[in-house]
Amino acid sequence: MKDKALKASFLAAMISLAGADAGAADSRENPFTxxxxxxxxxxxxxxxxxxxxxxxxxxxNIAANVYTPAHYDPTKKYPAVVVAHPNGGVKEQVAGLYSQRLAEQGYIAITADAAYQGASGGTPRNVDKPANRVEDIHGMADFIASYPGVDPQRLGLLGICGGGGYSLKAAQTDKRFKAVATLSMFNSGEVRRNGYMDSQLDSIQQRLKQASEARAQEAAGGEVLYANDVKLTDEQIAKLPFELYRQGFEYYGKTHAHPNSSSKFTLSSLLDLxxxxxxxxxxxxxQPLLMLAGSKADxxxxxxxxxxxxxxxxDKELFLIDGATHIETYWVPEYVDVALQKLSEFYGRTL
Structure with a gap:
């Protein structure tokens, strides 16, 4: 199961990318990392x-950050937004940026590391099962609904990348969320199954067999096997077939790297994914739905x-951020500003 074919297969399936370490941002420079x-x-x-x-x-134990608005008064009532991070991401990256910006607009915002990931508890590490990610979103709603100052009747949801797909699933049944938005939505199951842009349709059964064998090995007390546990050189990154992967390595591995962020996940997770x-x-x-995406995102x-x-x-709108790719909606100021303006209008009307 550790042969070259397996590694190549999952390299092609990567999306939440934590790559080369050279030039990585130092999270130690910020007291909240x-x-x-x-x-x-x-x-x-x-x-x-x-x-x-x-x-x-x-x-x-779930590790989360709550952002409160300027002049926050816990005796008053504020609308709140739950923010779900991308696959392999953590609360200190793009989910934190959007949470902070929403707080600047007067919302209380919460973003938490997924169970088994980041600073949250759970073993083995980096289990990545959809049911867990959906439950994480329900759990953030549980917590923030009773946070001082939160009006539980004005609760919104924002899912980013893989968190967007899981937010769509969570909101199907959780009607505490009065408005739902996604940014650069990524359908994790579709990509793990079919490959990015349907590039792995011919290996679905092979990969399911490998995942089944990995689960059997875990159940027997053997080594936990991981997918996407790779590091690439700049030259290798430049040769990746999709822009999302190339820019993802830059974002997660260099410009916005965080030690708790990892693209790897247990191979057995594929049984669920x-x-x-x-x-x-x-x-x-x-619920009212706003879906944001870059016009140039693959x-x-x-x-x-x-x-x-x-x-x-x-009540739904698909809004394209002109000129932006998938990863650029995470951090490029002009694109983030456009996204936040639309989110402000959307939540202002629906919450």
Missing amino acids: LVYGGAITRNEVGKVNIHPVTYTLNGL MSFDARDQLELLN SLYMTNQAFAKATGTQ
Whole structure:
């Protein structure tokens, strides 16, 4: 199971990428280990503040950050937004940036590391099962609904990349979320099953067999096997077939690297991932829906597919961020500003 064919297969399937270490941002330079531009460096009276918190979900300790607006008064009532991070990402990266910016607009925002990932508990590490990620979103709603100052009747949801696909699934049944938005939505199950842009259709059964063998090995007390546990040189990154992968290595491995962020996941997770699809039963989602994506993103096809399937809501909008690729919506100031303006209008109207 460790042969070259297996490694090549999962290299082609990578999406949340933590690559070469050279030139990586040093999270130690920020007291909250935040790695995005304009990040909070200290809490000050009258300004947006960050509050690291820990809560328990299904017996696991979940590490989260809550962002509160300027002049936050816990005796008042604020709308709140739950922010779900990308696959392999952590709360200190793009999810933190959007949470902080939402707090600047007057929202209380929460973003948490997924169970088994980042600073949250759970072993083996880097289990990546859709049911866990969806439960993480429900858990953030549980916690933030009782946070001082939060109006639980005005709760929104924002899912980024893989977190976007899981947010669509969570909101199908969790009607505490009054409005749902996605940014650069990534349908994790579709890609793990079919490959990015359907590039691995001919190896589905082979990969399922490998995942089944990995689970059997775990159950017998053997070594836990991982997919996507690779590091690439700049030359190798430049030769990757999709722009999302190339820019993803830059973002996760260099410009916005964080020690808790990892692209690898347990090989046995594919038993769950490959039968998951964010589009399944999407007609159950009846809340207002905003889907944001870069006009030049090679992942745009997934947003288009999901948007078409969201037939349960008449209040929906697909908004393209002109000129942006998938990863550029994570950090390029002009694209982030456009996304935040649309989110402000959307949540302002629906919450």
